[in-house]
Amino acid sequence: xVSSLSFGEKLTxxxxxIFPAEKMRTFINLCLNKEEADRYCNMNFTDVDFDIxxxxxxxxxxxxxxxxxxxxxxxxxxxxxxxxxxxxxxxSKDIENNGxxxxxxxxxxxxxxxxxxQGAIVVDLTLNSFxxxxxxxxxxxxxxxx
Amino acid sequence: MNNILYDILxxxxxxxxxxxxxxxxxxxxxxxxxxxxxxxEKVINSNIYTVLPNLNVNYFIxxxxxxxxxxxxxxxxxxxxxxxxxxxxxxxxxxxxxxNGNTKFLLLEFIDVTNQxxxxxxxxxxxxxxxxxxxxxxxxxxMIKKLAYYDNLTGxxxxxxxxxxxxxxxxxxxxxxxxxxxxFIDVDKFKSINDTYGxxxxxxxxxxxxxxxxxxxxxxxxxxxxxxxxxxILLPDIKNYKNYEVVLSRIxxxxxxxxxYDGNEIxxxxxxxVSFYPYxxxxxxxLITAADKGMYIAKNRDGEDNCFCSCS
Numbered sequence: 001x002v003s004s005l006s007f008g009e010k011l012t013x014x015x016x017x018i019f020p021a022e023k024m025r026t027f028i029n030l031c032l033n034k035e036e037a038d039r040y041c042n043m044n045f046t047d048v049d050f051d052i053x054x055x056x057x058x059x060x061x062x063x064x065x066x067x068x069x070x071x072x073x074x075x076x077x078x079x080x081x082x083x084x085x086x087x088x089x090x091x092s093k094d095i096e097n098n099g100x101x102x103x104x105x106x107x108x109x110x111x112x113x114x115x116x117x118q119g120a121i122v123v124d125l126t127l128n129s130f131x132x133x134x135x136x137x138x139x140x141x142x143x144x145x146x
Numbered sequence: 147m148n149n150i151l152y153d154i155l156x157x158x159x160x161x162x163x164x165x166x167x168x169x170x171x172x173x174x175x176x177x178x179x180x181x182x183x184x185x186x187e188k189v190i191n192s193n194i195y196t197v198l199p200n201l202n203v204n205y206f207i208x209x210x211x212x213x214x215x216x217x218x219x220x221x222x223x224x225x226x227x228x229x230x231x232x233x234x235x236x237x238x239x240x241x242x243x244x245x246n247g248n249t250k251f252l253l254l255e256f257i258d259v260t261n262q263x264x265x266x267x268x269x270x271x272x273x274x275x276x277x278x279x280x281x282x283x284x285x286x287x288x289m290i291k292k293l294a295y296y297d298n299l300t301g302x303x304x305x306x307x308x309x310x311x312x313x314x315x316x317x318x319x320x321x322x323x324x325x326x327x328x329x330f331i332d333v334d335k336f337k338s339i340n341d342t343y344g345x346x347x348x349x350x351x352x353x354x355x356x357x358x359x360x361x362x363x364x365x366x367x368x369x370x371x372x373x374x375x376x377x378x379i380l381l382p383d384i385k386n387y388k389n390y391e392v393v394l395s396r397i398x399x400x401x402x403x404x405x406x407y408d409g410n411e412i413x414x415x416x417x418x419x420v421s422f423y424p425y426x427x428x429x430x431x432x433l434i435t436a437a438d439k440g441m442y443i444a445k446n447r448d449g450e451d452n453c454f455c456s457c458s
Contacts, residue, residue: 079219
């Protein structure tokens with residue numbers, strides 16, 4: 001399951017919070033304070049579940065992209081996250097097809113009430129944005145040595 | 147143009163609230179009036195947290211401050227934030243910022259998702275009902291299968307199941323050139339047991355016989371009730387025809403061949419005939435006929451637990 005937040009203006013790209021479906025189910029149940037999963041529709045996600053993921057993706061991805069924007073002093077235009085469910089093959093096709101040439105991958109573990117939930121954050125950047133980002137980093141680096 | 151936009155915001159089918167950096171409300175649309183019961187005249191220029199006290203919580207204040215500062219958008223789901231406005235509707239909330247000159251405003255959009263919650267709850271109940279119906283059907287199917295293939299009194303396979311399995315075993319034996327053994331077992335003096343102690347005692351004897359035969363056989367052997375007091379045992383994959391004697395010995399030496407009924411001890415003994423593919427026939431019916439004949443030869447001998455096998 002993927003929660004994606006697009007951002008634009010000086011830096012254009014998309015940040016994705018990715019979880020395997022079963023981990024997402026655990027995450028949703030923890031957020032709803034629901035101890036046991038439904039035995040008959042465990043891996044069927046409803047719009048209400050998607051809204052929860054949208055909220056989680058919103059918080060996490062805003063933090064990460066916001067921090068990058070702050071640190072590099074770049075203004076960003078944020079969208080609200082979209083939530084999608086992919087099977088493995090479709091997801092890799094989505095990554096290949098969307099034209100983003102550079103991808104940053106972060107593996108993350110959330111710990112909620114002693115339960116560990118592993119996922120990943122993938123930040124897709126267009127080539128121009130990546131070059132822009134590198135230039136900005138170079139400028140900051142140069143300023144450090146002045 | 148401003149008036150048109152204002153009218154549109156007033157009419158949209160979601161709750162719209164706009165407030166400025168000082169948290170003073172500048173727009174409160176019709177939908178908000180409807181769900182809160184508070185008129186716009188009462189709230190304009192009032193503090194948002196005074197008007198909607200449920201939003202006066204740390205995480206919301208921080209989120210609003212963050213949106214105001216960074217221009218990011220925030221989303222609050224109805225499932226995780228119940229009663230943001232009241233306890234009647236389920237509302238998702240979107241917060242975003244817009245600017246007019248040097249002044250920043252925050253836009254709150256309350257989107258009613260109550261119908262989703264109701265539909266999901268209804269669907270879950272349907273799924274639960276279907277799950278229960280499916281479970282009951284599976285149980286009934288299991289029961290019907292049991293009734294169709296197993297003898298109700300003894301729990302042994304009935305003739306239908308016996309023939310289905312026997313044909314497969316015979317086919318395998320023909321293909322692999324293996325022996326297939328068949329034992330025909332008759333309970334000695336069963337009529338006398340029924341006449342002396344009654345049918346209930348007879349039924350208990352038959353159930354006990356089935357247990358004795360099951361205990362004596364290997365996992366792949368098949369014990370079936372042929373009818374009345376007659377039982378059949380299929381012995382697939384026998385390496386040597388003499389090996390049936392192991393099963394025979396376990397039947398004859400079983401310690402539970404005496405049952406107590408109504409203060410009486412009823413002794414169980416058998417007459418057994420044995421036949422083998424390929425020596426006694428090429429079909430199941432031929433093997434049953436041969437074993438049946440062997441059983442009658444055994445029955446006519448003196449003593450108890452006699453057995454006849456044409457190959458011995």
